Amino acid sequence: MPLKVIRDPKKKIQSHNNWVRGVAYAPDGLCLATASTDKTVKCFEDGKELFKVQHPDWVWHVCFSYTARRKRMATACLDGIVRILEATTGRVVKELSGHTGTVNCCAFAEEGETIVSVSFDQTARIFNVGSGKLLYTIEYQCPVLSVAVSSTGSAFTGDTSGTIREIDVKTGGVVRTWKAHRGHIEVLALSAGGDMLASAGGDECVIVWRKTAGGGWEEEETLIHNDVVNAVAFSPDDSILGSASDNGVQLYEVGGEWEEQANIEFHQDQVNGISFFANGPRLSVATASDDKSVCVWDVSAVSVAMKVLKAKR
DSSP states (O other): OOOEEEOOOSEEEOOOSSOEEEEEEOTTSSOEEEEETTSEEEEEETTEEEEEEEOSSOEEEEEEEEOSSOEEEEEEETTSOEEEEETTTOOEEEEEOOOSSOEEEEEEETTTTEEEEEETTSEEEEEETTTOOEEEEEEOSSOEEEEEEOTTSEEEEEETTSEEEEEETTTOOEEEEEEOOSSOEEEEEEOTTSSEEEEEETTSEEEEEEEOTTSOEEEEEEEEOSSOEEEEEEOTTSSEEEEEETTEEEEEESSTTOOEEEEEEOOSSOEEEEEEEEETTEEEEEEEETTSOEEEEEOHHHHHHHHHHHHHO
């Protein structure tokens, strides 16, 4: 399949006045959240701002947790605080203290009951969301940059030494550790099925790890880039892997030949975040950039083309 180049966003949101470092779709797709070094988190519906949450310092990351009981967001901030917000209003319901340095990333676990955060203070910490209590502190020998959490209760962290650790969220114990990259690990992403883990960062590549029958992880594919990889994400049906390097986004076929099938070329500065949302046959991806913009792209045609390609093999 010829490489498709996408240059026309379905929607461009120019609302922040500094770098946009993170972007995340709500599970129902109705809200798109953004995190920025202008010290705000914003939520948009169909490109219109729903609310803004002011923070005391730069915000690096935002994520969601929707359960039958509540809808929550969490933010990771330069001031060392993880904030839990009502996802419908932006009201801050809890501030989780414990880190002594910048919180780089966070992820909900155990159906939103706990949250795992990682920091420049060389720790990962696990908090109870309801009480705000610090449950576990996992110590490292270097700053920790990224975290991803599985539905089965494992948290995966990436640090500046290029090492991945798998942590049992219920106990705070380290299950396994492996050297994954030659440079720092900027970002981690788990597939929806939980059997693939993508890691990426300073050595200018994305490595896809496949879960083994014994519960370990083995390298399946390495995708070479031309610059530091700042973001990586799987589509909800695990058919596409998206990665952001420099000011572009690459879309790869998952499995098979792992071929690059499409490029998104539009942003004027590096892309820091990617988030997919599927609504029936329609597949959208949102991108966040240091050019202060967030763009939404319709990549349904790419998804369909990949499925046709797989069917023909």
